[in-house]
Amino acid sequence: MIALLKLFLTFLKIGAFSFGGGYAVVALIQKEVIENNGWISPKDFIDIVAIAEMTPGPIAVNSSTFVGYKVGAIAGSAIATLGVVLIPITITLIVSVYYNKFKHLKQVDWVIKGIRPAVLGLIAAACIKIAWASIIDIKGIIIALLIFFGVWKLKINPIIALLISGVLGVIFYGVH
Amino acid sequence: MLMDIFLTFFKIGSFTIGGGYAMLPIIQREVVDNKKWLGEEEFLDSIAVTNSLPGPLAINCATFVGYRKAGYAGVAAATLGAILPSFMIILVIAMFFTSIKENPIVDHVFAGVRPAVVALIAYALLKLVKSMGINSLNISISIAVLLLILLLNFHPIFAIVIFGALGFFLFRKEEEK
Numbered sequence: 001m002i003a004l005l006k007l008f009l010t011f012l013k014i015g016a017f018s019f020g021g022g023y024a025v026v027a028l029i030q031k032e033v034i035e036n037n038g039w040i041s042p043k044d045f046i047d048i049v050a051i052a053e054m055t056p057g058p059i060a061v062n063s064s065t066f067v068g069y070k071v072g073a074i075a076g077s078a079i080a081t082l083g084v085v086l087i088p089i090t091i092t093l094i095v096s097v098y099y100n101k102f103k104h105l106k107q108v109d110w111v112i113k114g115i116r117p118a119v120l121g122l123i124a125a126a127c128i129k130i131a132w133a134s135i136i137d138i139k140g141i142i143i144a145l146l147i148f149f150g151v152w153k154l155k156i157n158p159i160i161a162l163l164i165s166g167v168l169g170v171i172f173y174g175v176h
Numbered sequence: 177m178l179m180d181i182f183l184t185f186f187k188i189g190s191f192t193i194g195g196g197y198a199m200l201p202i203i204q205r206e207v208v209d210n211k212k213w214l215g216e217e218e219f220l221d222s223i224a225v226t227n228s229l230p231g232p233l234a235i236n237c238a239t240f241v242g243y244r245k246a247g248y249a250g251v252a253a254a255t256l257g258a259i260l261p262s263f264m265i266i267l268v269i270a271m272f273f274t275s276i277k278e279n280p281i282v283d284h285v286f287a288g289v290r291p292a293v294v295a296l297i298a299y300a301l302l303k304l305v306k307s308m309g310i311n312s313l314n315i316s317i318s319i320a321v322l323l324l325i326l327l328l329n330f331h332p333i334f335a336i337v338i339f340g341a342l343g344f345f346l347f348r349k350e351e352e353k
Contacts, residue, residue: 013333015230015231016230017230017332017333017336018230018231018232019229019230019336020304021232021233021300022232023297023300023301025232026297027332028332028333031331031332043290046290046293047273047277047286047289047290049293050286050289050290050292050293051266051269051273052266053293053296054193055193055262055265055266055269056189056190056191056192056193056261056262056265057189057192057234057258057259057261057262057263057265057266058199058232058233058234058235058262059232060231060232061232061235061259061262061263062262062266065262065263065266065267065270066266066269066270066273069266069267069270069271070270074267077263077266077267077270078263081259081263085231085232085235085255085259087230087231088229088230088231088232088235088236088239089231089235089236089239089251089255091229091230091231092226092229092231092235092236092239092240093239093243093248093251095225095226095229095240096239096240096243096244096251097243099222099225099240102225103221103225106351107344107348108228109228109347110343110344110345110346110347110348110351111340111341111343111344112228112340112343113343113346113347114317114339114340114341114342114343114344114346114347115336115339115340115343116308116314117308117313117314117315117317117318117321117339118317118318118321118335118336118338118339118340119304119336120301120304120305120308120314120318120321121317121318121319121320121321121322121324121325121335122321122322122325122332122335122336123297123300123301123304124301124318124321124322125321125322125325125326125332126297126332127294127297127298127301128322128326129326130293130294130297131291131294134290134291134293134294135290135291135294140287140290140291141291143288143291143292143295144291144292144294144295144298145295146295147291147292147295147296148295148298148299151295151296151299152299152302158296158299159193161292161295161296162289162292162293162296164292165288165289165291165292165295166285166286166288166289167285167288168288169284169285169286169287169288169289170281170284170285170288171288172284172287172288173283173284173287173288174280174281174284
């Protein structure tokens with residue numbers, strides 16, 4: 001019971017600060033769930049991010065559901081998902097009610113202008129930490145570079161890119 | 177009406193893979209073109225506003241549209257519809273995940289997928305840098321946050337709060353000039 005409460009509060013916190021899209025949430029989860037609470041291993045988390053990317057729905061919601069299941073089965077997944085969306089829904093609802101007033105608030109613009117580059121920095125930090133845990137040899141470096149080139153220059157769809165990387169994994173790591 | 181809202185967002189939630197901006201055209205087609213719940217301009221305005229709030233774009237958009245169309249009950253119907261498909265899919269995958277991963281081939285697949293996740297995040301960063309615009313202030317903030325987290329083990333939420341406040345005072349000053 002205590003564990004579920006802690007799970008809920010952790011994801012409530014993550015949701016409240018989830019500015020700047022899915023990967024910002026990945027950065028927050030990696031701090032809260034892996035480093036602070038040790039609920040899942042870094043390796044499992046990266047697998048979860050990959051699955052979250054390949055399945056329908058926002059990455060933030062998908063990875064929360066998954067982590068929640070790992071911590072507390074079905075109840076855990078429901079609690080983590082509810083936690084991560086509750087504050088965003090509440091804030092958006094308040095803004096919707098006062099939409100015409102809020103639309104022209106300069107103050108919000110100012111705050112966002114400061115937050116955006118900060119979010120970039122924290123995603124970069126998460127990217128480096130995740131790279132540290134997931135690229136373990138020269139084969140991993142080659143796969144990462146190939147996929148980066150693929151999505152950047154060849155405009156390959158990220159889901160297709162992940163499927164390709166899976167095939168590369170079988171070729172590189174399966175054949176000895 | 178509530179059922180219609182629920183089903184529309186259930187459909188959006190079922191078919192939007194990848195998240196974020198990948199979802200926008202699909203949400204737009206359903207909400208603006210098919211259902212005519214919002215006008216084109218109103219839709220883009222609402223995206224601009226909800227995008228400055230915390231939370232996934234699709235969920236915030238569902239909240240906004242749900243409220244516009246049917247008040248609080250509309251919010252519940254829309255957000256539930258948007259979340260439910262991915263929740264159920266992930267739940268099923270999570271249930272079998274541990275046993276599937278013991279398969280050696282699946283293990284190799286994920287050994288290849290993990291480095292690719294790094295590449296995808298790096299590419300997302302590249303796009304974020306482009307859309308943010310490069311100037312000395314932006315880049316200094318980004319690098320400061322990166323170093324604070326990596327070297328001083330700063331909490332990301334701390335960084336958001338501090339630089340949000342800094343932005344408020346800095347840009348207010350600029351406005352007053």
